[in-house]
Amino acid sequence: MDQEQDALRKLMAGSYKDFTRLYEEYAPRLYAFVLTLTHSETVAQDIVQETFLKVWLKRDQIDPSCSFKSWLFTIARNHLLNEFRNRLNRTHFLQEIGMEEKELLAENNVELNLSIQEFNQALEKAKEKLTPRQRELFEWNREQGVPVAEIAARISMLEQSVRNQLSQAVVRLREELKSFSVLFLLFFFH
Secondary structure (H helix, E strand, C coil): CCHHHHHHHHHHCCCHHHHHHHHHHHHHHHHHHHHHHHCCHHHHHHHHHHHHHHHHHCHHHCCCCCCHHHHHHHHHHHHHHHHHHHHCCCHHHHHHCCCCHHHHHHCCCHHHHCCHHHHHHHHHHHHCCCCHHHHHHHHHHHHCCCCHHHHHHHHCCCHHHHHHHHHHHHHHHHHHCHHHHHHHHHHHCC
């Protein structure tokens, strides 16, 4: 059993020491990720704190055999999307992230105004353009958080072959969803 899985098991049992260790390991990366997307130190700090609060409160739902990083970044992504939805229409938020409304329009960053429902519809359409194998691998890895090694074992495929298929799928989806670039990054990269 690796150290992270051991720490996760202890966290599930209520170990604040292991929670703190995981926080110290992941908080800086999570903060950098959120800061890159929001350009707001305050928002990034809030998202990190809310994310780890949820980890603590939902610690009994942790699955040590799954990717903690994926679960953690999914929680942060959901908080961030809620933050965007709640603040997007307020000029105050645009100023917080260092952008004027006209800059948003000029840069065609209209994806922030798009609803998650629209993104999901576009994603489903885009996934239809993948091969059946690419789609299956993408859904397992990026949507369900199944590690590449586990996928390779499930389907008796080399890990590198799985990575290659995933890479091809991501390139295709990124091209198909370029008008949703921020949401695509939020959902599938961490």
